[in-house]
Amino acid sequence: MTNRLAASTSPYLLQHAENPVDWFEWGDEAFAEAERRDVPLLISVGYAACHWCHVMAHESFEDEATASYMNEHFVNVKVDREERPDVDAVYMEATQATTGAGGWPMTVFATPEGEPFYCGTYFPPRPAHGMPSFPQVLAAIAAAWAERRAEVTASAAGLRQALADRPGTLLGTDPGAPREHRVEESLAAISRDFDATRGGFGGAPKFPPSMVLEWLLRHHARTGDTDALTMATSTLEAMARGGMVDQLGGGFARYSVDATWTVPHFEKMLYDNALLLRAYTHWWRATGDPLARRVAQETADWMLRDLRTPEGGFASSLDADSDGHEGTYYVWTPAQLREVLGSDDGAWAAELFGVTDVGTFERGTSVLQLRADPGADEHERFASVRRRLLAARHRRTPPARDDKVVAGWNGLAIGALAEAGALLDRSDWVDAASASAGLLADLHVRTMSAASPRSDGRHPADGPTVRLARTSRAGTVGRSPGVLEDYANLADGLLVLAAVTADHRWTGLAGRLLDAAMTRFRDEAGTFFDTAEDETDPVLARMRRPRDPADGPTPSGPAAVAGALVAWGALTGSEDHREAAEQSLDELLAIAVRYPRAAGTALAVAEALADGPREVAVVGPLDDPATRSLQAAALRGTAPGAVVAVADPVDLAAHGAPVALLADRPLVGGRPTAYVCRGFVCGLPTTDPVELARGLGALTPATGP
Incomplete structure (x- = not known):
């Protein structure tokens, strides 16, 4: 028997469609039901490729007794964070504020009005490692709601006010400092964080610093700074040599759990691979390094092979799990190599890829690495080994694919594939970028004949404006409105595609997207928000209009739109667009001085302005x-x-x-x-x-x- 989620277009929600939990999607129906029953909301936020989301689902949401208790005492709401980043952002801020940490699955208990009063992440089915069990948490929250309602509502009101009062930028920063001075300060800060031995920044876990790498490559191009190039090159090579990249099929995993880039968290995300494709292409463009070219080629080919949808877009991710275990699809033992390749080639491959009897992962298995290239006379043998291992791996159970198309992430892919295709002479990549752009233009973009007035009475510029849907799946557009990163990343990708194809329908659409960003996502003070003024969820708006100026796994919306606006101003001579970009950049660069790893996009835009x-x-x-x-x-x-x-x-x-x-x-x-x-x-x-x-x-x- 299925629940309400069976009608969803989100693959993550569909994963929960057969839970005994009576799930609601985020929306008015859930809030009205909580109000009618006078019970709290239990809001569970995750995404399709999330390993611990699967674990909690199997342990708790598929358990009849747990589900029955949830249904009796709560209105249960399941949210795909990739489909609703605005919902995720507000409740993640609440979770981090109350627990000091965050992650997914995120578990939030809220009043019927949506105001959070208790937050957490993963809860085990039984007490473990100092954590209460999920049934214990459910019982405690239900008792507090029934017996100490005043305390609960006071806690919710206090948290709501605390979120509303938090500053929009970091205290103690100096937004008036000269831009180039802030870039140099940020460079000094990131240099102190650089791991000169193993590449990357900081310790474990290590995430691919895609936006920082783009900044460092731009800084070297502008100034000739060899230290910036060394940091970028060392990191790009270390990631390419370790287990972060799929050494057989191409494509990067989400992050490395260790400091040596050996063992990844195996989920593969479109946004990571689009950003890294561009970084490796730019590394090759700057240096001519053959490793950069090979990794760029294999990443782009993987994107086309494993993520393209029948409609011409790019799917969001591949799961980390298959056959109930993380990484099973990707890891090997020496015996498995010998079984596929024979004794001689199996032993050779084990040495080349770092596969040992002890293993580097779970249950004596190893993640393939390529710490050194095979000799010049061994390239044919290497190619043969990879082909045979890849063919054998295709007989394993593949990871599930989240096949929803996200506008902003496809925008990143469009720009990366178009540019890489032009530079590396691969017209098929450019064609794929054009097909994705066509899908988004036809399905995700809605042209409005007359723009609605803003709440302050001002109107957008004359002429048709556009609205952008964030997601689609199997040719059906989703209900979630586009957020700032969707408008910005798609506009940027279309401008790159226009430069490569000389097809100026993409230029025109990019301009309309940026006009929409200027009029609907920006307030009178020049601040860009992550949600449009007329499409901000009213439940979230009571707490805080979503806005995150820091880069995460993807460029922050305010930084991404600044970059696209700079490009548009350079193409059109529009001072309004350039000034809006510079105004947004001032705050972002103030953040960069203290947290440069969270401001790579803004710093890259600053390099463009300096040049x-x-x-x-x-x-x-x-x-x-x-x-x-x-x-x-x-x-x-x-x-x-x-x-x-x-x-x-x-x-x-x-x-x-x-x-x-x-x-x-x-x-x-x-x-x-x-x-x-x-x-x-x-x-x-x-x-x-x-x-x-x-x-x-x-x-x-x-x-x-």
């Missing part, structure tokens, strides 16, 4: 190899945050310039021509791609592979 950013207009027939050579040279440039716009002069004459950067750009001598500008002040035009590439800091064709 201009450079604006490159390429004009020529799109089917002319000379035009494509100039475009390729522009894309290969390492100038931080450089924007590229390409157009055919025939189209410009017929339809006008799609962006101001392309206006009044004639051919020189009848040949395809590039213009490099800062603030629309341009140097001499060039028809020479080598000269253009060198001027943008790129490796020349002679030195770059």
Whole structure:
């Protein structure tokens, strides 16, 4: 028998559709039922690839006695944090404020109005390690609600007020300090945190510092700072050599549980791989390192092979578990290698991949690592071993896939695949990026003929505006509205796609998304929030309008939109967009000085602003190899945050310039021509791609592979 979740479009909620728990989805029905019955809400938040979410589900939510008690004393609400990041953010802030920690599954008890009064994460079915059992917690909360209601409501009111009173930025920061001074202070801080022996920052667990790596590569490109390049290179190589990356099939796991990048938490997320694809592509662009190229290729190929949906989008994640255990799909023993490869190749592979009898993971199994490449005369043997092991692994039970399409994460994938495809000459990746963009444009984007007024009476700019749905699944759009990261990341990805394809329908859509961000996510003081003013959940708004300025696994919404606005300002000359970006960046860089690992995106945007950013207009027939050579040279440039716009002069004459950067750009001598500008002040035009590439800091064709 199924419960209400059977009608959901969320794969995570569908995992709980056959629980004996009488689950509700987040929404008015749940709140009305709690009010009618006069019982608390039990809000359980998780996501489909979450290992401990599965554990708690098997131990508690599938248990008839536990479910019966939950149904009798609570209205139970199941939330997919990836579908509703706004709900997750508010209750996670409450959980961290009351417990000093957070994580998933997140378990929150709240009044019928949604105000939390008791928070936690995973609870075991029996008391263990100083933790109460979940049944004990349920009984204690039910008793408190029935017998000490005044204490409970007072606790909820106090927590609500504490959340509302928390400052929007960090106390003690100096938002007025010069931008470049804050970048240098942040660089000094991140250097102190750098693990020079093993790569990465801090100790275990180690998460892929994708946004910090992008900043360090940009800083090196702008200043020539070799220490910044060393930190980026050491970390990128360490991740690629360890167990974080799937050495057979490509793609990165969520994080390493140790400081040596040996054993990962095995779930694979779209956002991690999109961000890392771009980081490895940019590492290759800066250095020509063959490892960078190989990892970028294998990551992109894995994304297309394992995450593409039939509709052309990209699924959210692969689970960590299969056959009831974490990592089972990925780990090996020496005996298993010999069984697949034979004695000689099995022993060779065990030594190469670090597979031992003792093992590096559970039950004597090992995570494959590649601490050194095989010898030059062993590449064919290496390729054969990988093919055979991958074929054998395909016969195992694969991890489940969360196949919902998230707009913002697909935006990250669009930008990464388009740029990597252009730089590494893989048109199939560019085609995949275009297909994802098409799905989002057709299914997730809704154009409004007339914009609604804001609560302060002001109206957005004239013309049609857009609204963006956050998720879809199997061609059906979800009910959750897009949050700031969706608008920002999709806009950024579309601008990259337009630079690669010269298809300016993507430019226009990016501009409308950013206009929507400016009018619906920003208040009069210039602060960007994670939810639109007219789509902020009223239950959450009573506590605090969601807003997280710090990077997490993905770029923070305020930082991501700052980056997209800088690019848009560089393409169009819009001072309003650039000023909005700079205003948002001031607070984010104040945070960066103290917590640079949480501000990589903002620091990368600051590098772009410090460099201009450079604006490159390429004009020529799109089917002319000379035009494509100039475009390729522009894309290969390492100038931080450089924007590229390409157009055919025939189209410009017929339809006008799609962006101001392309206006009044004639051919020189009848040949395809590039213009490099800062603030629309341009140097001499060039028809020479080598000269253009060198001027943008790129490796020349002679030195770059």
